[in-house]
Amino acid sequence: MQYERPGTLQDASRLLVETQGTAFILAGGTDLLVRSKSDDFEADLVVDIKSVDGLEDVRETAAGFTIGAAVSCAELGAHAELKAAWPGVVEAANLIGSAQIQSRCTIAGNLCNASPAADSVPALVAAGARAVVTGPDGTRTIPVEDVPVAPGETSLGKAEIIAAIELDKRPPRSGDAYLRFIPRTEMDIAVVGAGVNLTLDEAGTVKSARVALGAVAPTVVLVDEAADAIVGTKLEDAALEKLAELCSAACRPIDDKRGTVDFRKKVAGVLARRAARIAYDRAGGA
Amino acid sequence: MSGIAVSTTINGDEVEYLCQAEETLLDVLRDRLGLTGAKEGCGTGDCGACSVILDGRLVCSCLVLGAEAQGARVETIEGMAQGDTLHPLQTKFLEHAALQCGVCTPGFLMAAKALLDANPDPTEEEIRFGLAGNLCRCTGYDKIVRAVQDAAREMNGG
Amino acid sequence: MSFDATYHDQIYKSVGTRPVRPDGVDKVTGRARYGADFNMPGQLVGRILRSPHAHARIVSIDTARAEALKGVKAVVTAADLPDLSDGDQSHYDLLDNCMARTKAFYDGHAVAAVAAIDAQTARKALKLIEVDYEVLPHVVDVDEAVQPSAPVLHDTIFTGGVEPKPTTPSNVAARAEFGHGDVDAGFEDADFIVERSFKTEQTHQGYIEPHACVASVNPDGTAELWVCTQGHFVYRQKCAELLGMDVSKLRVTSSEIGGGFGGKTHVWMEPVALALSRKAGRPVKLVMSRDEVFRASGPTSATSVDVKIGARQDGRITAASAELRYSCGPYADIWAELGAMTSFACYDLENVNTVGYEVLVNRPKTAAYRAPSAPMAAFAVESAIDELAQKLGIDPVAFRIKNAAREGTRSSYGPVYGPIGIGPTLEAAQTHAHMQAPLGPNQGRGMACGFWFNFGGQTCTDLNVNSDGTVTLAVGTVDVGGARASLSLVAAEELGIPYETVKTVVADTATLGYNDMTDGSRGTFSSSMATISSARNAIEVMRNRAALMWDISIEDVVWEDGQAKAIGSTHDNLAPLSIKEIAEASGKTGGPIAGHSEMVADGAGVSFATHICDVEVDPETGGTKILRYTVIQDAGKAVHPDYVEGQYQGGAAQGIGWALNEEYVYGQDGRLQNPGFLDYRIPVCSDLPMIDTQILEIPNPNHPYGVRGVGETSIVPPLAAIANAVSNAVGVRMTHIPMSPPRILAALDAQPTA
Amino acid sequence: MVEVTLWGSLAALVDGQKQIEVDAKDIRELFRKLAERYPALRGPIENDIAVSVDGVIYRDSWSKELPEDAEIFLMRRLVGG
Structure with a gap:
């Protein structure tokens, strides 16, 4: 195995283009190094992008936020402006693993690992986040939900690298939230995750909303019909029940070591309802 | 296969070593540098026994x-005491019997130090x-939490 | 001089205090050396190839390509180990578990091993070993394995303990029955009967340190083994027996041990490390990965238990019975028998009957896990007891007190009890503030009792008085959680000297006589007894030396407060001689001063505990939070109360994990789905509250200080205490452990809506 | 003469008897006489048996004396964690 630590995206991309063997991008490494412990794992090249120029910080722009691919989730949690604007995204990112994992893991890595249970992804999808993808053919910006295509698989080309995640500037009266269910209080993979992002009008009625679920299908599920069910409401009980019902119905989960189909369906609705309530409060809804 | 040359700082000392690309920092600390205070309990980041401050x-x-340790500053359990003076966390772990088998203790001490460095109270x-x-599988965490509370109190001068 | 082990009440100076442990500084500075922290010159890296199949015949193993790989120094299969087919069955099984001879019996069963110059080479070599398997049907579930249609693991096993002997082989290795009276008549006499079936899933001890050893076999056949173990003398014995070595040629040193809880009482890979070293002619280090620990060490049994208890309206139990099926892995053992013995041990019963069935399944060999087999039986029994109390409309604590065993009660496993602590722990629970604390919505309180036998066993210690009057105590029981501090306290107490002047070490097998393992809660009980004996012998020597120094008769010398005093009116001018003065003169008065002891430390005394637990259950997710937890247990005498509390808290925490989340999950293919700490969910720090403890001290009459074992009993009540709490919180009786959120939610959903 | 109770699986090895009278003053003598009378017990006595005397379990103590009126049980040797 070869280890490289390029200084530019171009060099990183070139290393990936030129390799004949199996290559992996290393940012936080909290997924890649775990996989590497398996006797079945083979890698010829690891490209560490932590020294790549421009990937190491969070930039606030007129349009919103650009989060470099090498920014650790712990650093996200310490970014006051980002946290104020997108508390749901940040809390989702901060749920990934322990303090030790937080020091290393990144949301771009969480996205590229393409686990159906990734914690930050439903929150990012609900937030309408975009991935800035750089490769030999230039740079393209795609919705975050277009990155994972199946468990462990992404839409990225061989030499493409996510350079950053972009989040919009917040309109007034907006809030987001992410909740997950785990059996313990820490250190687990989400059995179900739910992200809700919404904006209210001046009367406190939901003007727009996005609802995304994790760990209930092969990839993150954006539940438009559930979002529609709360638009135009003030999250009255009936609206929340409808939201929960539609979220449960949108699930296509499996039975596995972490949970059952029935459990995931039911809890997806419960969490979406609770997350919506938190997002609504954060948006200033009464 | 030639090794990768790494220059780093461990517990304040400049250290140079050669390692293979596959080797983890834990492998290097334990097998190349003889710093066996960090333990491998799982190898997958789930137990914290190998915790160090990077x-x-x-x-x-x-x-x-x-x-990845090239140019970095690494702190391990071996550098926690200053000479023959134990860190307050070490002292409190002893006083509170916050360890039974002790294999998780170096990791807990590093984690507790990082915690108190960031949040003294x-x-x-x-x-x-x-x-x-x-x-920790021995203590039920009770005495560990009490030791950290007591250390924080002492470090805050109370 | 014969040793008097009977209890004598006394005022203690050292025992009962809480000093810092002698091995403490090593452990907080990272200097303590555990199994994997030791290296030898020229050492190779060992790795084991494991079966990916739950059940498969090994048709052939071709190691040629692995052996040809540059850097590979030895490859070992069962063919390189002694064939014990015609010998003792338990030895055959033990070695077969270390390296499969004819069949792989579980996912993870070792089939071959390599020793190579580094980890990468060893990993490559494993991939070059070609094993031809004939995959066989498998069974992992304890209830499925007893069905006549189940695949049979061994066609040579016919259920034992059954007359007439069965004619067809079966996965039920043995049946064992206990009890007395007439349960049928007792149930006839009952006004209320509770009858229920319970299941518990398989759990692992979850020690943080994986198994690790370094083996070095010399060309002359002598060998050294550095290993993390609960009993290095036992490992020496077993390795020597399995490999056909002289015991004297194998020197075993126990490393610091990073947790065992019963899991490090058997050899798992140590004979393989020795075989690799012998073949390679170099030292070999063999360390299990966490994945290997889960797949191929010794978890506890999965169980299925049917319980029936009847009581009269007045609150007296009239009869109790249980049928218990315990999984053993692929080899016959006595786990169900222990479950059958312990089930009703807390109670005074006229009519009781328990039957245990040892069930073979395609899972790893079951090993002891802290009070082995008792927690599962207690879960079933204490759940049923709680339900019966509810039916009777009696407070669950009062109901238990009314039926509790006491001195003179014939236990459900046979013998009549001496003085025991079940009643006092229950009475302490009844008056504990925890019992009166208010509960909120979705919260529930549960309590339960637990029993464990405890035992003593073979023990040997050496106490050396150094030339400056300090003391070195060498013991042979591995220190799993602070025993060196406790034993130093005991030596200090007996000698009348300060704790700080005693240093206790764990000696290796070449420097001390045989000691049984640290299991059965025996470490402090038995080694403290031997330490007291050693100290008394050393005092005898020192009285002699003092007599010589004074030139008086030994009858005129007594030992008090760490010094020799001359008694009698003719000697009242003689100033006492301190241990230091006697030690300093020892070169002239007869040489080094030491006290030795070898004994069978019997009379451990049974142990009881009562736990109280409050939980809150989220009715929408089934998530359970432990709000408050209290442990009340009899310690006999708490030598070092910190470590007694630590045992109580640790056992409770393990029980909490078992009750709520820990379980082995097998796929349809018979492979373990969760061999790691990510999905085998042991409690993390944020899962638990502080765990309150109350130590009761009801002296054990068979120990000079009244000490009882304390290590194991604390894991017995939690499963039931938490199940009772959850059942009370949600209004549904929980019968399947762990009570994971999906199981709780399913139980709630299965309830008819009111 | 002491009365010894056999528990669990052991009774099957002595024709289903649960109680046996043996003239023995200590555990050594008890084991010797039981093994003479019931050869099937020889193996278990060697490896698997402990003796409970008035509720206290003795695993390895041959010299333990057996009072006439003592409650004596042969039990399985226990294992622990």
């Missing part, structure tokens, strides 16, 4: 490549969540 941040050294809940990445 550039001021707590990490599982089993999830860091040895090559944590609540019980903050301590419990701050240490959630470190598994």
